[in-house]
Amino acid sequence: MKNLRFYLLALLAITVLFTACPPNPPVGDDDSKKVNVTFGDVTAFEIPTNFEKGDSVASYSFIILKKGDMQSQLDNFGAMFGIDNAEAYVAAFGLKAYSDTTFLYKDMVPGCEYELYVLPVLVSGVIGELQIHEVTTLTLGGSGEAKVTVEVGDFVVNANSDPVEYVQYISVYPNAECALYRYFLVEKDTFDLRWGDDLAIEYLSYDNNPNYPPGFDDPYWNLYKAEENATWYVDPDRTYYVVALAKNADNVYGPLVKQEFSTPAVETTEGGETEGGETEGGETDPSPAKRRPIGRR
Numbered sequence: 001m002k003n004l005r006f007y008l009l010a011l012l013a014i015t016v017l018f019t020a021c022p023p024n025p026p027v028g029d030d031d032s033k034k035v036n037v038t039f040g041d042v043t044a045f046e047i048p049t050n051f052e053k054g055d056s057v058a059s060y061s062f063i064i065l066k067k068g069d070m071q072s073q074l075d076n077f078g079a080m081f082g083i084d085n086a087e088a089y090v091a092a093f094g095l096k097a098y099s100d101t102t103f104l105y106k107d108m109v110p111g112c113e114y115e116l117y118v119l120p121v122l123v124s125g126v127i128g129e130l131q132i133h134e135v136t137t138l139t140l141g142g143s144g145e146a147k148v149t150v151e152v153g154d155f156v157v158n159a160n161s162d163p164v165e166y167v168q169y170i171s172v173y174p175n176a177e178c179a180l181y182r183y184f185l186v187e188k189d190t191f192d193l194r195w196g197d198d199l200a201i202e203y204l205s206y207d208n209n210p211n212y213p214p215g216f217d218d219p220y221w222n223l224y225k226a227e228e229n230a231t232w233y234v235d236p237d238r239t240y241y242v243v244a245l246a247k248n249a250d251n252v253y254g255p256l257v258k259q260e261f262s263t264p265a266v267e268t269t270e271g272g273e274t275e276g277g278e279t280e281g282g283e284t285d286p287s288p289a290k291r292r293p294i295g296r297r
Contacts, residue, residue: 032056035118037133044110044138052100057120061094067113087130090119110224111139141179141249148181149173150242150259153229168234173226180222183244184288185232191241197256204245237265
């Protein structure tokens with residue numbers, strides 16, 4: 001609690017500083033008042049970044065965002081702390097360094113444009129000019145047909161939880177043409193009755209999970225690497241589809257993949273019926289199965 005209080009007070013102090021005393025532009029255009037930024041061998045998932053501060057720079061803060069995301073960050077997250085400009089945002093939420101350094105950004109989105117914001121603070125105490133450097137990660141996949149292979153793993157009963165949890169392990173492997181893929185689990189009868197191929201393709205073609213609220217991204221929506229033993233909540237004695245859609249580097253979707261599997265029957269409840277799978281009105285829930293948050297990479 002003390003650490004949280006200290007963090008909030010620090011953010012308040014930064015906000016007051018940038019509100020009462022907006023950044024002063026450095027005198028002249030001297031490289032000594034800037035931070036020289038170079039990028040190493042950028043890959044689809046990593047951005048090696050080198051920072052070399054000028055002689056007049058005492059410290060600097062830096063943060064990387066997807067291109068065009070700064071304004072949305074100010075409108076949403078920044079507004080919670082009274083921050084309404086990019087300089088204050090970088091100072092508040094960026095990493096801070098006092099010397100030359102190298103930083104490796106990991107788990108980036110392939111084929112994505114990023115903006116690296118760097119804010120120097122000069123030896124004189126004056127806030128330097130905000131620097132914005134653009135960098136793009138490499139794209140995955142090729143121009144051929146993109147699709148995935150699905151492998152159904154173990155079915156696990158977690159009897160120590162209340163209520164009892166039933167978990168199905170699923171592995172998904174994209175082919176070499178795949179730039180990204182998306183997938184979900186749903187009961188076969190529900191899919192046949194309430195979904196169908198066309199609706200599934202429409203659902204999986206959204207850039208962001210349409211079931212998520214605006215401004216929030218589903219971290220498991222756009223997938224790029226193989227998923228091994230991903231964990232999903234399921235019910236026993238049911239038949240499911242794993243429904244997947246992939247697209248290639250040319251943004252062309254491949255065929256819809258449906259992998260059928262059945263979960264085994266297990267011990268029933270006192271009422272004689274297996275728990276889960278139905279709404280209060282007795283109808284099958286049309287929503288996809290839920291990912292279990294543990295055991296994730």
